[in-house]
Amino acid sequence: MSGTNLNLKLKVWRQASPKSVGAFVDYQVSVSPDSSFLEMLDEINNNLEKNNQDPIVFESDCREGICGTCGLVINGQPHGPIPRIATCQLHMRNFKDGETIYVEPFRATAFPVIKDLAVDRSAFDKIIQAGGYISVNTGGVPDANEIPISKEIAAEAFDSAACIGCGACVAACKNSSAMLFVGAKVSQFALLPQGQPEREKRVEAMIAKMDELGFGACSNTYACEAECPKGISVKNIARLNREFVKAKLKSQNVEA
Amino acid sequence: MSTLDSKIPAGPIESKWTNHKFNLKLVNPANKRKYDIIVVGTGLAGASAAASLGELGYNVKAFSFHDSPRRAHSIAAQGGINAAKNYQNDGDSIFRLFYDTVKGGDFRAREANVYRLAEVSNNIIDQCVAQGVPFAREYGGLLDNRSFGGAQVSRTFYARGQTGQQLLLGAYSALSRQIHAGTVKMYSRREMLDLVVIDGLARGIVVRNLITGEIEKYSAHAVVLATGGYSNVFFLSTNAMNSNATAIWRAHKRGAFFANPCYTQIHPTCLPVHGDNQSKLTLMSESLRNDGRVWVSKIKGDTRKAKDIPETDRDYYLERKYPSFGNLTPRDIASRNAKEVCDEGRGVNGGHGVFLDFSDAINRLGQKAIEEKYGNLFEIYETITGENPYQVPMKIYPAPHYTMGGLWVDYNLMSSVNGLFVLGEANFSDHGANRLGASALMQGLADGYFVIPYTLGNYLATNKFSSVSVDQDEFKKDEQGVNDLVKRLLSIKGKRTVDDFHKTLGRIMWNKVGMARNEKGLKEAISEIKELREEFWKDVNVVGSDKDLNQTLERAGRVADYLELGELMASDALHRNESCGGHFREEYQTEEGEAKRDDENYRYAAAWEFQEAGKWDLHKEQLEFEYVKLSQRSYK
Amino acid sequence: MGWFSRFINSSIGKKFxxxxxxVLLMLFLIMHLIGNLTLFIGEKAFTNYAGTLETLRPIVRVIEVILASIFIIHIYSGIRLWWENKKANPKQYAVNAKSKESSIFSRTTVFTGSIVFIFLVVHLQTFWYPNNFEETGKSLYQIVTGSFANPVYSLFYVLAMILLGFHLNHGFQSAFQTFGWNHKKYFPFIQKVGTIYAILMAAGFASLPIYFLISRGGM
Known part of the structure; x- marks a missing residue:
């Protein structure tokens, strides 16, 4: 399992605050191939702390690819070179001895850098708050088996719902578009019978908020799908487009 | 020593909750918005509570140290959520779910709470489906169920291997809706650092804004904590990096009793530690034990590769010792046995790991069938270890996973501090000494959606509240305390890093307060932790400033709390002279090596009152078992 | 703003x-190419075709205005989206890994579109303007074949057509995606049709200058 250590040169983006100018700082590391990428950064930080230097700020939480907190751009790719994993699942055995690795934060106007590699993704929450839900209060709902949903539809809705809200789609997109994220949520509810009553209102509200927050539009390059750790399909964007145009033309709401 | 009033309603168990709900006082709809409620933590329990309270019209302030409520560690639960729907027609019922949970908890949970949990379990599933949670379905369009450890019925609802995620996103969407409606104000990236108690009532909290470093004060009529468990006291656990005990620990220091801290669950199927720089342990779903066979070599220090160890040299120890349950024994038993064989030096390469072998299942069912069942898990395993489990057996080892202990609460989920309510894993109430699989999600949502909206209303309706302002002395004093603590941590400027202390503590906890405990080890642990704590306050090095995002400072505060909590866990384990569920004292075992309870002397919840670090008073809540007869668990 | 203007100014509205x-321009290209291909049949066929258009002049004028509007909307939307998208993503990564994430056709639409636009201006100036507004004394056939005899012009023409192919290869399937018609069964087929369409258009248009350059230019 374990081989000899890899010697790597890291160029890590350091930026003291949202307003300050950042730059790459070099770190030389020797790391076990069994170590995860974030454990390597932990190790660098431990050494920095021992030398009374400020550690590199990066965010992570579950370290098993589900919470969506981590997210680094490694050699130009959000979550690194291996498809369909989050940064925390990336292991050093995927790198070669002597390699130089660039580590950067997600870059998008809508995701301002907080410090070093940590960015503010609260824009995603704001989009969900605008309408990414089914308006039911606690209690007073029908029995869970009252409305049958075909296995295929449930599975398709799940595929959309699997989004972890990490923002890699935005980071990968040359336009910093959030359409894969929004498309996934809109699709999940558009597919399910429970989502029907607010179907039009939801997509109109979410797109209006998304546009307001400074995300770009979709150019159909599909880089988002390529970098999504959960493999969310761009079919969700197609559905989003369809849902939106339909809602605009059909709904009685002239205010939206 | 005093006894505690659990406020269990009178009457037969089936009607306790119904009657209680009727007897609870209500708050007039027009008055609800005059009440401020603080909810700390926005995982399953916190988000569902904040959303439900907001829907009722209360003025809710929700706090999370994450950037978004959607990140809470509830999201990582894989397996599923139990409910007594009996959709499968296999004999399930509320009573059976109640029975299984009490028995699974090794008779150390409060019957009335567990019954209520089973009772509202069905509402949870209805609620989640209505929110658009895409549970797995049958071809006919109805909900699918699977079976889980500790039960003989199929009552687990699931959404592939991401049930926790889907349920959390459901609660998160309900919460988002209330944020939009303005009934809930969300304060993210805030860490609670103190509870403010005024005239004996919980009236507010002091938090640190993790981005600006500012210490902020918030007042309310009641405070709800839903901040999860404390497995990270072990440093290496399956919990998220930031999961911590600080909120409940600071509340504990303000008067909330801590119950059964020694009840920790060690999950048997996690990936073994690979090196010194490992940051956390990854859990592999328990379902793997349905088809995988657990074995080690019969020879100590055997360094041969798995394929080179002949059948005659293999010890399928679970199948050997528990012929009827085999590889499917409950979590605590499977974990303890893995530790035992590894301690004998028979682990993989003589180290800490056992084989989980699928070759028989692959030969019997074909690789395709195994791929369909576990493909996703096998991929995760390969991503992390670089080994293909279709070809070589997996290596697994137990890891701290869940803490059954937590702040003591009465039937209304109120702690020993009036007006402080505790939900989900942060409280101690429902799982006794061992939690069954797929019950954590159930409890979090039961507390948040269906219990707290009723019991909190009663508290507000039956108490008189003086008006408070964050500018009054009690708030200022606590704010000063927090400021002093932050300054003190930054001023030590010692030589050892925060992680170094945390790892050292983790090793003590794992070796002496882990899967198997004994008097000598526990006593050693207590004195070692005391020493380590002293050293921490002399020699820790917290770099950076308190004026911006400083993750080292955040961790330092948490580790300072673990250094006190760890000692309480060891003390609790030492005082409990019996074995039960996740608490296994080597001195108290049956001839076959199973946990031996002492119902006569220890049939109580131990609730500890904080005096000072290292000094606690014990309060007991005697547990009565009227509906589930006390018996010894047997899985032979 | 009314709902309609909010719709057309939304991110999806602009894309729509x-x-x-x-799509309308792609239909126009097909018509245009069919007309052009009469050049291969010979001068008479081409002149007949041009003559038919001439007799329908009032209708053609209307169509030209519509066509121009379509072009302008397409170009205006393109520039506006480019500008807004740039604002949304102002900073590049140190390592360019885009080729691992997306096709070159999809990433270069702004570039290929710009070249096609320049081509369009030149194209109108060489053929359409003299034919309609100047007394050159030459027939359209003479103008066209004369231009194609110029190697520089023909080379530019061919290059522009290749880039037009790039543009169309992305644009065809992209339009379907934007309308929301991405279906598991049909979309791979649409993508193939798009590529075939792009190749046919590029090859079809480019074949003319190549043919005339070789046959008339003496190469």
Whole structure:
């Protein structure tokens, strides 16, 4: 399992605050191939702390690819070179001895850098708050088996719902578009019978908020799908487009 | 020593909750918005509570140290959520779910709470489906169920291997809706650092804004904590990096009793530690034990590769010792046995790991069938270890996973501090000494959606509240305390890093307060932790400033709390002279090596009152078992 | 703002009109190419075709205005989206890994579109303007073949057509995606049709200058 250590040169983006100018700082590391990428950064930080230097700020939480907190751009790719994993699942055995690795934060106007590699993704929450839900209060709902949903539809809705809200789609997109994220949520509810009553209102509200927050539009390059750790399909964007145009033309709401 | 009033309603168990709900006082709809409620933590329990309270019209302030409520560690639960729907027609019922949970908890949970949990379990599933949670379905369009450890019925609802995620996103969407409606104000990236108690009532909290470093004060009529468990006291656990005990620990220091801290669950199927720089342990779903066979070599220090160890040299120890349950024994038993064989030096390469072998299942069912069942898990395993489990057996080892202990609460989920309510894993109430699989999600949502909206209303309706302002002395004093603590941590400027202390503590906890405990080890642990704590306050090095995002400072505060909590866990384990569920004292075992309870002397919840670090008073809540007869668990 | 203006100014609205005008332009290209291919049949066929258009002049004028509007909307939306998208993503990564994430056709639409636009201006100036507004004394056939005899012009023409192919290869399937018609069964087929269409258009248009350059230019 374990081989000899890899010697790597890291160029890590350091930026003291949202307003300050950042730059790459070099770190030389020797790391076990069994170590995860974030454990390597932990190790660098431990050494920095021992030398009374400020550690590199990066965010992570579950370290098993589900919470969506981590997210680094490694050699130009959000979550690194291996498809369909989050940064925390990336292991050093995927790198070669002597390699130089660039580590950067997600870059998008809508995701301002907080410090070093940590960015503010609260824009995603704001989009969900605008309408990414089914308006039911606690209690007073029908029995869970009252409305049958075909296995295929449930599975398709799940595929959309699997989004972890990490923002890699935005980071990968040359336009910093959030359409894969929004498309996934809109699709999940558009597919399910429970989502029907607010179907039009939801997509109109979410797109209006998304546009307001400074995300770009979709150019159909599909880089988002390529970098999504959960493999969310761009079919969700197609559905989003369809849902939106339909809602605009059909709904009685002239205010939206 | 005093006894505690659990406020269990009178009457037969089936009607306790119904009657209680009727007897609870209500708050007039027009008055609800005059009440401020603080909810700390926005995982399953916190988000569902904040959303439900907001829907009722209360003025809710929700706090999370994450950037978004959607990140809470509830999201990582894989397996599923139990409910007594009996959709499968296999004999399930509320009573059976109640029975299984009490028995699974090794008779150390409060019957009335567990019954209520089973009772509202069905509402949870209805609620989640209505929110658009895409549970797995049958071809006919109805909900699918699977079976889980500790039960003989199929009552687990699931959404592939991401049930926790889907349920959390459901609660998160309900919460988002209330944020939009303005009934809930969300304060993210805030860490609670103190509870403010005024005239004996919980009236507010002091938090640190993790981005600006500012210490902020918030007042309310009641405070709800839903901040999860404390497995990270072990440093290496399956919990998220930031999961911590600080909120409940600071509340504990303000008067909330801590119950059964020694009840920790060690999950048997996690990936073994690979090196010194490992940051956390990854859990592999328990379902793997349905088809995988657990074995080690019969020879100590055997360094041969798995394929080179002949059948005659293999010890399928679970199948050997528990012929009827085999590889499917409950979590605590499977974990303890893995530790035992590894301690004998028979682990993989003589180290800490056992084989989980699928070759028989692959030969019997074909690789395709195994791929369909576990493909996703096998991929995760390969991503992390670089080994293909279709070809070589997996290596697994137990890891701290869940803490059954937590702040003591009465039937209304109120702690020993009036007006402080505790939900989900942060409280101690429902799982006794061992939690069954797929019950954590159930409890979090039961507390948040269906219990707290009723019991909190009663508290507000039956108490008189003086008006408070964050500018009054009690708030200022606590704010000063927090400021002093932050300054003190930054001023030590010692030589050892925060992680170094945390790892050292983790090793003590794992070796002496882990899967198997004994008097000598526990006593050693207590004195070692005391020493380590002293050293921490002399020699820790917290770099950076308190004026911006400083993750080292955040961790330092948490580790300072673990250094006190760890000692309480060891003390609790030492005082409990019996074995039960996740608490296994080597001195108290049956001839076959199973946990031996002492119902006569220890049939109580131990609730500890904080005096000072290292000094606690014990309060007991005697547990009565009227509906589930006390018996010894047997899985032979 | 009314609902309609909010719709067309929304991110998806802009994309929608980009796609809609793109599809109309693609239909126009087919017509245009069919007409052009009469050049291969000979001068008479081409002149007949040009003459028919001439007799329908009032209708053609209307169509030209519509066509121009479509072009303008397409180009305006393109520029606006480019500008807004740039604002949304102002900073590049140190390592360019885009080729691992997306196709070159999809990333270069702004570039290929710009070249096609320049081509369009030149194209109108060489053929359409003299034919309609100047007394050159030459027939359209003479103008066309004369231009194609110029190697520089022909080379530019061919290059522009290749880039037009790139543009169309992305644009065709992209329009379907934008309209929301991405279906598991049909979309791979649409993508193939798009590629075939792009190749046919590029090859079809480019074949003319190549043919005339070789046959008339003496190469």
């Amino acid at each position: 009109f980009m796609g809609l005008t793109g």
